[in-house]
Amino acid sequence: MESNTKFNTxxxxxxxxxxxxxxxxxxAESCTGGLIAKRMTDLSGASAVFxxxxxxxxxxxxxxxxxxxxxxxxxxxxxxxxxxxxxxxGARRIMKADIAVSTTGxxxxxxxxxxxxxxxxxxxxxxxxxxxxHKLNLDGDREAIRIAAASHAFEMIIEYLK
Amino acid sequence: MESNTKFNTxxxxxxxxxxxxxxxxxxAESCTGGLIAKRMTDLSGASAVFxxxxxxxxxxxxxxxxxxxxxxxxxxxxxxxxxxxxxxxGARRIMKADIAVSTTGxxxxxxxxxxxxxxxxxxxxxxxxxxxxHKLNLDGDREAIRIAAASHAFEMIIEYLK
Numbered sequence: 001m002e003s004n005t006k007f008n009t010x011x012x013x014x015x016x017x018x019x020x021x022x023x024x025x026x027x028a029e030s031c032t033g034g035l036i037a038k039r040m041t042d043l044s045g046a047s048a049v050f051x052x053x054x055x056x057x058x059x060x061x062x063x064x065x066x067x068x069x070x071x072x073x074x075x076x077x078x079x080x081x082x083x084x085x086x087x088x089x090g091a092r093r094i095m096k097a098d099i100a101v102s103t104t105g106x107x108x109x110x111x112x113x114x115x116x117x118x119x120x121x122x123x124x125x126x127x128x129x130x131x132x133x134h135k136l137n138l139d140g141d142r143e144a145i146r147i148a149a150a151s152h153a154f155e156m157i158i159e160y161l162k
Numbered sequence: 163m164e165s166n167t168k169f170n171t172x173x174x175x176x177x178x179x180x181x182x183x184x185x186x187x188x189x190a191e192s193c194t195g196g197l198i199a200k201r202m203t204d205l206s207g208a209s210a211v212f213x214x215x216x217x218x219x220x221x222x223x224x225x226x227x228x229x230x231x232x233x234x235x236x237x238x239x240x241x242x243x244x245x246x247x248x249x250x251x252g253a254r255r256i257m258k259a260d261i262a263v264s265t266t267g268x269x270x271x272x273x274x275x276x277x278x279x280x281x282x283x284x285x286x287x288x289x290x291x292x293x294x295x296h297k298l299n300l301d302g303d304r305e306a307i308r309i310a311a312a313s314h315a316f317e318m319i320i321e322y323l324k
Contacts, residue, residue: 006321027217034196037217041195044271044304051225054216055199057188061214061257065227095223109206133310 007090010154011039012020018049018099025157028066028091028102030078031121035150036101051095061141066090077114079104081133084122092126099127099160101153107142121149125156132156173201178267179260180211187319188226189215189263190253192240193283197312198263213257218249228252239276241266242255243295246284254288261289261322263315269304283311287318294318 007013009094014087027036040046056062059078063070068086076082081158084104092100105121106112118138136152139143169175180187189198199215209299219222221240230248234237242270246266254262267283268274281302286295298314300307 019183029199033208033212034191034199034217036213037191037219038200039197039219041219042305042308045270047193050195051220052217052227053196053219055196055203056216056229057199057203057209057215058213062257063218065214067257094227095220096226107206125208143204146204159176 001051009039010151010158012043013074014154014157015040015043015046016048017158021161022047023098023161024049025052026051026091026095026097026100027056027153028087028100029053029055030057030062030087030104031107032103032146032153033057034152035102035146036065036153039150039154051097062087066094070129076111077116078120079106079114080133082085082123084133085126085131087130088124088126099125099157101125103149103153103158105136105145105149108130109142109144121144121145123149123156125153125160127160132160164244171201171320172262172313172320174205176316176319177202177208178206179320183264183323184204185260186211186213188253190249190258190262191259192218192219192224192249192266193269194308194312194315195267197221197308198265198315201225201312201316202252216253216256224249228256231289237296239274239278239284241254241274241276241278241282241284242266243284243286243297246286247288247293250288252297261287261319263287263318265315267298267311269307271304281307283307285311285314285318287315287322288324294320
């Protein structure tokens with residue numbers, strides 16, 4: 001009989017994999033607003049793997065704290081693949097983590113000023129020499145979109161480590 | 163008859179006051195792990211007042227990202243009044259916010275390595291030329307301590323603005 005540990009949440013599964021591999025993570029969150037960090041630190045012992053996170057809600061914080069190029073922000077807008085990638089890479093660098101995840105999107109209730117629909121979210125993961133970004137089109141209200149986007153970030157960590 | 167608006171949560175009350183005064187806020191969280199940022203950004207329209215937050219879980223992130231003096235961290239430990247004050251002041255500075263709040267404490271289940279009891283939390287608020295810090299001794303489990311500490315941070319904003 002094959003034995004598989006089952007986890008109740010993607011954060012618990014990501015935490016177990018990171019701990020087993022002795023790897024650390026960080027987060028850079030826009031639309032999820034701290035939910036990734038909150039869910040990871042709900043787990044006792046999180047400090048073994050979680051270095052920290054930046055909630056870069058204002059565009060200026062994305063540039064000033066995470067080091068996202070102001071020209072990239074101006075050209076593509078905050079809700080874009082290049083910004084999601086740069087946020088993850090910035091978080092990984094400033095917090096000296098092995099892996100970092102990022103989210104930037106429109107949680108609603110309104111479209112953003114560039115016409116991105118509610119539910120459009122970019123989720124990126126940056127690791128050693130590699131950054132991957134997914135574009136999601138999520139259904140539901142603000143809370144549902146935030147939960148699904150945060151879960152997707154944990155699932156990208158799991159996918160990367162498996 | 164006197165009319166008073168009642169809010170269901172301290173974050174909703176803090177949000178309304180900040181918005182009315184056209185002031186912005188930021189957060190620097192250790193033991194609450196992003197819960198302050200998450201609760202503020204649960205509110206739609208949060209971007210009008212919330213600049214962003216740093217979840218400085220690792221000690222090095224407190225120094226590197228928030229600019230907390232490494233000597234202060236070494237002398238007093240991460241769970242201390244001087245560190246809570248420096249975290250709030252650092253968050254206010256790097257995110258260019260009018261007001262910043264911080265938390266550092268022991269959410270449990272175990273004491274920290276300096277013998278601080280579970281439930282010991284320092285919560286600070288930094289505003290123009292003034293930083294105030296409260297030491298809390300909170301009851302309950304990890305989740306209850308985190309919720310109460312985050313609520314206290316919002317209550318300090320309300321107190322400051324009233």
